[in-house]
Amino acid sequence: MSAYAARAGVTAAIIVPAGKVAAGKMVQATAFGAKIIRVDGNFDDALSMLLQTISGLPGFAGMNSVNPYRLEGQKSTAFEIYEQLGFSVPDYVVLPVGNAGNISAIWKGFKELRDFGITEKVPRMVGVQAVGASPIARAFWKGSETITPVDDPNTVASAIRIGKPASAKKALAALRESEGMALTVTDEEITAARSLLSSKEGIFVEPASAAPIAALREISGKLEKDAVVVCVCTGNGLKDQESIRIDIEDAPLVSDRSGLTDLLERLASRPLVPA
Amino acid sequence: MSAYAARAGVTAAIIVPAGKVAAGKMVQATAFGAKIIRVDGNFDDALSMLLQTISGLPGFAGMNSVNPYRLEGQKSTAFEIYEQLGFSVPDYVVLPVGNAGNISAIWKGFKELRDFGITEKVPRMVGVQAVGASPIARAFWKGSETITPVDDPNTVASAIRIGKPASAKKALAALRESEGMALTVTDEEITAARSLLSSKEGIFVEPASAAPIAALREISGKLEKDAVVVCVCTGNGLKDQESIRIDIEDAPLVSDRSGLTDLLERLASRPLVPA
Secondary structure (H helix, E strand, O other), X not given: OHHHHHHHOOOOEEEEEOOOOOHHHXXXXXXXXXXXXXXXXXXXXXXXXXXXXXXXXXXXXXXXXXXXXXXXXXXXXXXXXXXXXOOOOOOEEEEEOOOXXXXXXXXXXXXXXXXXXXOOOOOEEEEEEEHHHXXXXXXXXXXXXXXXXXXXXXXXXXXXXXXXXXXXXXXXXXXXXXXXXXXXXXXXXHHHHHHHHHHHHXXXXXXXXHHHHHHHHHHHHHOOOXXXXXXXXXXXXXXXXXXXXXXXHHOOEEOOHHHHHHXXXXXOOXXXXXX | OHHHHHHHOXXXXXXXXXXXXXXXXXXXXXXXXXXXXXXXXXXXXXXHHHHHHHHOOOOOOOOOOOOHHHHHHHOHHXXXXXXXXXXXXXXXXXXXXXXXXXXXXXXXXXHHHHXXXXXXXXXXXXXXXXXXXXXXXXXXXXXXXXXXOOOXXXXXXXXXXXXXXXXXXXXXXXXXXXXXXXXXXXXXHHHHHHHHHHHHHOOOEOXXXXXXXXXXXXXXXXXXXXXXXXXXXXXXXXXXXXXXXXXXXXXOEEOOHXXXXXXXXXXXXXXXXXX
């Protein structure tokens, strides 16, 4: 949002729950010239305060997923998936669900593709939440159309650490209409999936973006053979660097060729040159 | 490199000058499962030690721009520029020059497009170095075909903090053959250009990537009217976050609607609602 505001010459304010947003996102917003305002509370408190405040403040518009223009933009993810799959619709679209704008918007995009006669089918939408912040999954399982907010949402995946999602109703409709499902994953499963994705696939994402991969590991055995599954990874891993524990001072330090040779040889499964 | 190695199932070691590489790059390489080895010295020391070591070590290949396969991959940037400009060749391609692989490779790509009869012209290559690490620019200005290494290269732009570029000869040939030019910029100019790019264009890059923008500000008045200029921004700003000074504890903290209203009103150029 701050990048687009910078390009458009519009003043941007970023309202964040104090101490709860990954540092990279703050750095990025600051670089784009946005004004950061911290709210004493969690994401839900910050969103609620923002919406109440700007409703009486002409000249300001909230850019969260309660803003319909935001969903109109986000729905184009569906068009991109369709295009990048060679103009075909996947069987499943799996994505992390926090404030629930993305799943609502992507479902809208696929419905429009079908309603305009461009495609014949729609995918099943699979929403993944962290166990500690799963109001939508719980409502879905109960068959309820409204959520019971989670007062103290808790998960390593800061982007989906949300207890009272603004687009909960739309997301629940997306899950039902698409004959999809809601799943929850633990922080351990998220962290393991993030590591798998980076160390085996070369894709480095923020923790929330690994939630779909964690969920997929759980259900892949139950899906139809040859099902086409798209997992949406929503955030670059560089935004959330603090969750990768790296102490660079622990990396070996060498000062000559023999030291480097020794380390490289140890790195290979067996000595590469005879002793 | 570590991302591709992860995807291919190949063991990767990253040899870095201790304390001289942006933290985000270390986090990324670590996430991809690469083994980081620090060398006591600067970039040039690390590269020289690496090349000497692996020359006697079967099973290892250096992936720096001395590796011809690397340049073959990088040259495709020229094809992408050609494609993304609607299948036309720009008048100028401006890019940061550190180890000089990129400028050599991109020039190779444009030459091949012309030599295979796909295009008729080639762009002028403009290489930009930091004042404190400018061996190629100095050699170019002197009309020399070889560089005098800079023993203690120094610039805020860590990605081009290189005193003895491996591909210096190829880069000098690219500048001359293309009838291009070499320019230097100060750290202050780099920092100002980085800020301009993020706050006005919504593009957040690492410091080295802002060097072409800094150079362009200097020369834009001297270029032909309607010249098409492509600046290559080589690195995401999230890789080098430490160079953006942000003290999040300094951001205002609010706990109620009136506090937020007050801040938002002050942010607007004049009060948006009557007192």
